[in-house]
Amino acid sequence: MKKLLKQIKNKIRYWLINLSTPSNEKISFDTFSLYRAHGSITYRGVLYSKCPFDYVLYQMILREVDPDLVIEIGTNIGGGALYLADLMDISGHGMVHTIDVEKKSDALAANHPRIKLFTDGWENYDLNEAKKYSKILVIDDGSHFAESTLGAMKKFAPLVSVNSYLIVEDGIINALQLSKLFNGGPIKAINDFLPTNQDFIIDRKWCDFFGKNATFNVNGYLKRVK
Numbered sequence: 003m004k005k006l007l008k009q010i011k012n013k014i015r016y017w018l019i020n021l022s023t024p025s026n027e028k029i030s031f032d033t034f035s036l037y038r039a040h041g042s043i044t045y046r047g048v049l050y051s052k053c054p055f056d057y058v059l060y061q062m063i064l065r066e067v068d069p070d071l072v073i074e075i076g077t078n079i080g081g082g083a084l085y086l087a088d089l090m091d092i093s094g095h096g097m098v099h100t101i102d103v104e105k106k107s108d109a110l111a112a113n114h115p116r117i118k119l120f121t122d123g124w125e126n127y128d129l130n131e132a133k134k135y136s137k138i139l140v141i142d143d144g145s146h147f148a149e150s151t152l153g154a155m156k157k158f159a160p161l162v163s164v165n166s167y168l169i170v171e172d173g174i175i176n177a178l179q180l181s182k183l184f185n186g187g188p189i190k191a192i193n194d195f196l197p198t199n200q201d202f203i204i205d206r207k208w209c210d211f212f213g214k215n216a217t218f219n220v221n222g223y224l225k226r227v228k
């Protein structure tokens with residue numbers, strides 16, 4: 003009898019818990035919802051359209067590599083450059099060279115002492131600008147067209163230090179069914195680049211950190227290994 007009473011009590015408790023559980027606790031997000039939201043992400047109030055997973059990975063990578071120069075292709079409003087420069091402030095050294103084809107950077111980025119803006123496209127960046135730096139990391143976040151991405155990769159890869167990264171952003175466009183618009187986009191560029199550039203490997207540590215290619219930089223964390 004005691005046992006039966008206990009069972010009934012437990013059943014009632016279970017019903018009550020279920021009754022009080024709001025139905026909106028359902029979890030639902032995917033690549034498309036992340037993509038929609040990422041376009042509104044800001045850093046210090048400046049637009050920084052970044053997948054939140056990659057946001058976290060960047061600060062870990064910067065901590066690990068500790069570069070004295072980050073070259074960012076594609077400045078846009080400057081949120082990314084600002085984030086990188088602030089991280090460098092914490093480590094106490096380093097510069098960000100951020101390149102675009104337009105002058106649209108927010109003043110917070112434009113006036114940051116660790117940021118140098120270039121507005122003439124990656125094609126016209128003078129590699130001598132990077133000469134005095136010893137540990138260099140490069141991010142391609144430019145047009146995302148396959149040919150342009152591959153061109154930038156070929157130009158900047160020799161600058162990347164051993165054990166540092168050439169990060170190719172936004173291969174996610176394939177999963178979003180947008181790759182045709184970019185002639186194959188970053189993933190085509192990566193696939194064309196790797197067979198003839200064996201100093202680089204895809205670093206699965208970062209690509210798969212949150213799950214298999216749970217990143218917008220699909221197969222895009224390229225580590226220079228030799």
Ligand SMILES: C[S@@+](CC[C@H](N)C(=O)[O-])C[C@H]1O[C@@H](n2cnc3c(N)ncnc32)[C@H](O)[C@@H]1O
Nearest residue numbers: 050076077078082101102103123124143144145
């Ligand atoms: C995705 S946005 C960059 C976002 C930025 N990295 C951030 O974190 O906020 C791409 C930028 O690449 C720029 N771009 C396009 N072609 C370029 C080129 N040839 N050289 C440098 N930047 C280019 C565009 O003007 C645009 O501002």
